[in-house]
Structure formats: C-alpha cells, structure tokens
Amino acid sequence: MRSEVRRRLTDVALLVVLLGLVAVGALRWVDTTAYPVVVLQTAAPFVAIGLLLLTVLTAALRRWWVLLPVGVALVVAATQVAPAFVSHASPDATRDLTVMSSNLRVGRAQPTQLMDAVRFHAVDVLVLTEVTPSALEGLRREGADSYFPQRAGEAEVDGYAGTMVLSRYPLREVSADLGGSPNRQPEVVVTVDGVDLRVQTAHPAAPIPGQTAEWRAGLRALQAWKERQTETGPILLVGDFNSSSAHPGFRAVADGLDDAQRTTGSGWVRTWPYAGSRLPPFVQLDHVLSRGLTVIDSGQVAMNGTDHAAVWGSYALPDAP
Incomplete structure (x- = not known):
C-alpha cells in the first residue's frame, strides 16, 4: 500500500514539474509587455534542458505512462532548439566584410581588449552602443582612429543613449536616429567594393519594470524599418536588441533576416550577463542580422568591463551593380 502511494506521489511530482516546464516554454508564443512574462521568456533554453533531465529521471524511475507526455514535450522543445545547432552558412565563400557589435556598458568596456578583438577578427564595421566620450578616447589611444577612418553617430556623457558606427570603408549617415527608443539608433550606408550596405543600428529600451511597453515599441520601430527596405x-540590423529569439517581438524583427550566430549553427549563444552580475551568461541579446549577404562565419567575444559579449559576423558581398 505504501509503495503504491509513493508511486502515485512520484507520478504527481513528475507531472507538476512537466506542467511547469511546459507553461514556461509556452510563453515563447505570448507577445506581451508583462514584465514577469518577458523575463521568463529568456529562460527558454532551460526549459529544453529541464525536459531532457526530466525524461532521464522518468525513465530511471520506470514511470512509463508519465514518460509519454514528457517525451512529447521534449520533442516539441527540440524542434525549437535544434535549428540553432544546424549551420546554413557558406564557410568556403570569400570573406569580403566582417561586422561586429559591442555594448560598452556605459563606456566601461576595456578598450585594449576590444581593439585586440577588432584586429584579430579583421573587423570592417564596428557598431558601438552605450558609448561615451571617455570610451572613444580610450579607443583612440588604442589606434581606433587610424583603423577606422570613418565614423557616424554620437557618444553621450549619459552613456546609455550613445551609439556609433566605425568603419574602414566610406560611410554616409542617412539618419541620426531611427526613433522609438531613448537610445540613439543611427542609420548609415557603407560602401564596400562598389556595393552599398544599408546599416541600421539597434538599441531599444531595456525591458525593465515600468519600461516594457517602451521596449516593445522599440522592437516595432525596428520591424517597421526592416519592412520599409523594399x-x-x-x-x-546590428546592435544590442535587449531581446532574444524567445521574444515574439524580436522574431518579428528577425523574420526574413539571417542572424549570423544562428545561421552558422552556433547553438546556445549567450551574450549577457557577463561582468557585474552573479548570474552566468544565459541569453543572446546582441545580434547581427542581415539580408542579401552570404554568411560565412560568426562568433562572440567577452571582455572586461562590460556585461555584454561582442558579436560578429563575416560575409561575402553580392556582385556590384
């Protein structure tokens, strides 16, 4: 009798955990500005890991009838996770351009490390968010002015709002600010070997309490910009999006575009949080999105002083018109 009660209690416990994981996973499809939901959506990778562990535990306990719904949930989660581990890049193509995005955390990022990463990856276009005048001065001391002779955007003493584009190629500013965010989001055209690349920087508001509606409006502004590019x-589209592929708003922005990390099958990419947090990095907030370019390679670079890892993507250009 006691063993039967224990088995039933075990089944109930397993099902409660399953329902909790499924509930969190289902939030992926909820487009809302409710702060608790926005935060829980970033836990999507842990749902897949939790379901895998639950499957192993259920099988080990030989609770076969519970294993069926657990297994079904795991398969559904796997269909969402697996594409991020499959590469659709063209690694044998000729590299024409490398683009990097780095959030400087209000200018605190270590400039020597950033310029070392820029040189190591032969970066041609660098998008900086949360850039301050002091951060620019630090980069200048590390040779940024000679490496990147072209620049657009503004540094801000406040820091959070400052966004700049540095380029090795001719650069023309189209708009000083997209709007829809308290942070500057300039739009530029970079000309590489006769090909004009339209680059929109991204830094919508962070989804902190009381600011999630503004955050969602910022993603809509980026989506509208993309849809105007006919x-x-x-x-x-490059920068700190303050959102991941688990957020419906970001997926609307990224729809029809190639995320460099996802296209190269990089898997569970984590760009935040790094320095200054007790949490390990668990979510990708920084992205390099493209259309009309061939993705060759991508990667991430963590550095001292900033809570964001830089992201980069390498591309082959289309033929010049």
Whole structure:
C-alpha cells in the first residue's frame, strides 16, 4: 500500500514539474509587455534542458505512462532548439566584410581588449552602443582612429543613449536616429567594393519594470524599418536588441533576416550577463542580422568591463551593380 502511494506521489511530482516546464516554454508564443512574462521568456533554453533531465529521471524511475507526455514535450522543445545547432552558412565563400557589435556598458568596456578583438577578427564595421566620450578616447589611444577612418553617430556623457558606427570603408549617415527608443539608433550606408550596405543600428529600451511597453515599441520601430527596405540591396540590423529569439517581438524583427550566430549553427549563444552580475551568461541579446549577404562565419567575444559579449559576423558581398 505504501509503495503504491509513493508511486502515485512520484507520478504527481513528475507531472507538476512537466506542467511547469511546459507553461514556461509556452510563453515563447505570448507577445506581451508583462514584465514577469518577458523575463521568463529568456529562460527558454532551460526549459529544453529541464525536459531532457526530466525524461532521464522518468525513465530511471520506470514511470512509463508519465514518460509519454514528457517525451512529447521534449520533442516539441527540440524542434525549437535544434535549428540553432544546424549551420546554413557558406564557410568556403570569400570573406569580403566582417561586422561586429559591442555594448560598452556605459563606456566601461576595456578598450585594449576590444581593439585586440577588432584586429584579430579583421573587423570592417564596428557598431558601438552605450558609448561615451571617455570610451572613444580610450579607443583612440588604442589606434581606433587610424583603423577606422570613418565614423557616424554620437557618444553621450549619459552613456546609455550613445551609439556609433566605425568603419574602414566610406560611410554616409542617412539618419541620426531611427526613433522609438531613448537610445540613439543611427542609420548609415557603407560602401564596400562598389556595393552599398544599408546599416541600421539597434538599441531599444531595456525591458525593465515600468519600461516594457517602451521596449516593445522599440522592437516595432525596428520591424517597421526592416519592412520599409523594399529595394534589393543588402541590409544589416546590428546592435544590442535587449531581446532574444524567445521574444515574439524580436522574431518579428528577425523574420526574413539571417542572424549570423544562428545561421552558422552556433547553438546556445549567450551574450549577457557577463561582468557585474552573479548570474552566468544565459541569453543572446546582441545580434547581427542581415539580408542579401552570404554568411560565412560568426562568433562572440567577452571582455572586461562590460556585461555584454561582442558579436560578429563575416560575409561575402553580392556582385556590384
């Protein structure tokens, strides 16, 4: 009798855990500005890991009838996770361009490390968010002015709002600010070997309490910009999106674009949080999105002083018109 009660209690406990994981996983499809939901959506990778562990535990306990719904949930989660581990890049193509995005954490990022990463990966276009005048001065001392002779955007003493684009190639500012965010989001055109690349920087408001509606409006502004790009030329959307592929708003922005990390099958990419947090990095907030370019390679670079890892993507250009 006691063993039967224990088995039933075990079944109930397993099902409660399953329902909890499924509930959190289902939030992926809830487009809302409710702060608890926005935060829980970033836990999507842990749902897949939790379901895998639950499957192993259920099988080890030989609770076969519970294993069926657990297994079904795991398969559904796997269909969401697996594409991020499958590469659709063209690694044998000729590299024409490398683009990097780095959030400087209000100018605190270590400039020597950043410029070392820039040189190591032969970065051609660098998008900086949360850039301050002092951060620019630090980069200048490390040779940024000679490496990147072209620049657009503004540094801000406040820091959070400052966004700049540094380029080795001719650069023309189209707009000083997209709007829809308290942070500057300039739009530029970079000309590489006769090909014009339209680059929109991204830094919507962070989804902190009391600011989630503003955060969602910022993603809508980026989505609207993408939808206005009806010409056939290549485009790039680059920066700190303060959102991941688990957020419906970000997926609407990224729809039809190639996320460099996802296209190269990089798997569970984590760009935040790093320095200054007790949490280990667990979510990708920084992205390099493109259309009309061939993705060759991608990667991430963590550095001292900033809570964001930099992300980069390498591309082959289309033929010049």
